[in-house]
Amino acid sequence: MADSAKPVSRPHRESRKEAAVAVDETQAVQLGELSDLLGYVLKRAQLKVFEDFLRCVAPLQLTPAQFSVLLLLDGNPGRNQTEIANTLGILRPNFVSLLDSLESRDLCSRVRSANDRRSHILMLTDKGRSVLARAKKLVVTKHEARLNELLGPDGRETLLAMLTKIAEDF
Template identity: 75%
Template sequence: MTVSKTVEKSAEVTKSRKDAGDNPAEALHLGELSEQLGYVLKRAQLKVFENFLRCVASLQLTPAQFSVLLLVEQNPGRNQTEIASTLGILRPNFVAMLDNLESRDLCARIRSTNDRRSHILVLTDKGKAVLTRAKKLVATKHEARLNEVLGAANREALIAMLSKIANEF
């Protein structure tokens, strides 16, 4: 079959679907893709991130920025390399993220007294306030929605399973 005949055949199928009132996007079958754990995890991650962004839209924080602020709060005196490594963020991406957070006066880099090549991360007063509001929004909206969808037992089981993959895979 030539390309033009293939295009004609595709157009006929599309037209017949429209004539039948079907949405062509609904007609797609994922086949074995729907059984692939990586694909399903990625789709779930996208939905979770979309919800997170909606819940904290007023604060203009990404999930990664929220994670950085949380780690800085929970680990005072730690340097930016340790924070980036823990979160699995590449150095160039982390530096750009810190630049953004610093320009918004949410955190600051302070030269380490132990190693002048290293920078300690600290939250500013504004950063502490934004993080407090973000934690409340995440708990009351984002995590609450996940708990609603999963239920407490499934949530705990999912965290355990995903942690096992993250730690052992």
């Protein structure tokens, strides 16, 4: 464990008779060892990044999940719902409404496969391709650019590599 020299002196010694053990409420609550917990900082960072993504891509009304679907459809034509959903770690039942939403906005379409009439081949519509292109531009020029500014190009690359390692090998 990282030996953090925190100003934690006496953990707990309260008197039986509550003698006005007033805590300085103007003082911020100390995160303590929490700031060394990778999972905690990881989640906090993830929330911030998603928040910024939503802001940057707000003009196109796309969530991170929707954007990732469009991106995947663009790069993998001819795949069905199960394949796309599995790739994104989305369960098939939950993928249905996501697709309904995209299809109702004419961003993608389900086409019954000729080979296997059970499955729906997913494809981007022209509008979907256009929206995806605009979204990509927003993500690159606003969202990722801001991250680059904060971490530096090499820092961002390092971070991406370590996170990928965790996501894949952990």
